[in-house]
Amino acid sequence: MDDTTESPSAGAASETRDEETSSAGRSTSALSAGLAGLQAGMLGALGMLAWLGIVSAWDRRGFWHDENLFATFFYGDDAVRAGFGVKTLPGLALYLIVYSALGFIFALVARNHFPPRRLLLASLIFALGWFYLSFHLLWKSAMPLVYLLYADRPMIVGHLIYGVCLARFPAYLPGKKRGPGVGPENAGPENAGPENAPPALPPEAGSVEHPEPPPPTTADVEHPESTPPAIFRAEDLEPIPPGAFEVEHSERIPPANLE
Numbered sequence: 001m002d003d004t005t006e007s008p009s010a011g012a013a014s015e016t017r018d019e020e021t022s023s024a025g026r027s028t029s030a031l032s033a034g035l036a037g038l039q040a041g042m043l044g045a046l047g048m049l050a051w052l053g054i055v056s057a058w059d060r061r062g063f064w065h066d067e068n069l070f071a072t073f074f075y076g077d078d079a080v081r082a083g084f085g086v087k088t089l090p091g092l093a094l095y096l097i098v099y100s101a102l103g104f105i106f107a108l109v110a111r112n113h114f115p116p117r118r119l120l121l122a123s124l125i126f127a128l129g130w131f132y133l134s135f136h137l138l139w140k141s142a143m144p145l146v147y148l149l150y151a152d153r154p155m156i157v158g159h160l161i162y163g164v165c166l167a168r169f170p171a172y173l174p175g176k177k178r179g180p181g182v183g184p185e186n187a188g189p190e191n192a193g194p195e196n197a198p199p200a201l202p203p204e205a206g207s208v209e210h211p212e213p214p215p216p217t218t219a220d221v222e223h224p225e226s227t228p229p230a231i232f233r234a235e236d237l238e239p240i241p242p243g244a245f246e247v248e249h250s251e252r253i254p255p256a257n258l259e
Helices: 008-058 065-079 088-110 116-142 144-149 152-166
Strands: none
Touching: 008 065, 008 088, 008 152, 065 088, 065 144, 088 116, 088 152, 116 144, 116 152
């Protein structure tokens, strides 16, 4: 029997390992998307509360009005106040927990399914849908004071701010620098890995740089041979003829006769 023939049990085991690996990759991707949505949901909740605080302060109800309304879930009527107090913290925490969990759920559902524009539209619809579901149905029985005392129009604008921030959850995925879309169709050149990098272009003809010759060393420099100085001796000098230094005087003119 040929040794290269694979048994049915070995093939089944390899298929099982492949299925486990693919399921682990899917779970890791879902967990990463959920954590990114959790972060985006918390940032969106903070942006929404900042907007609601500004509007409440403008209406002279206090910056922490909406957080104190949510604190009535724990303390009832005692939490309703204009300023910040110890009972404001549970209301703030409840806001952050609820809207961060919503971001987690939205990221799990929306990952790899929406291009950037559709993702923004889906997040806005999700935020407005949650607003009408919670403030018109859930909080009516769970937190009646919230249902009675919240400001409708500022709350709608606040949930739109939350939806815009929630659409940014792909930017918080680990190791990815993408816009508000996760699918491979949205990957740009900055997201391309080494395997997707464009091949290097060959150098153009005529642009090849020739290496410069190395500078000459001291061993390569030729020095001219130095001529030894001449040596003169007294015997080599010619004798000076006599009368060489005598000065020839011109004939003298006799003095003129003064008479």
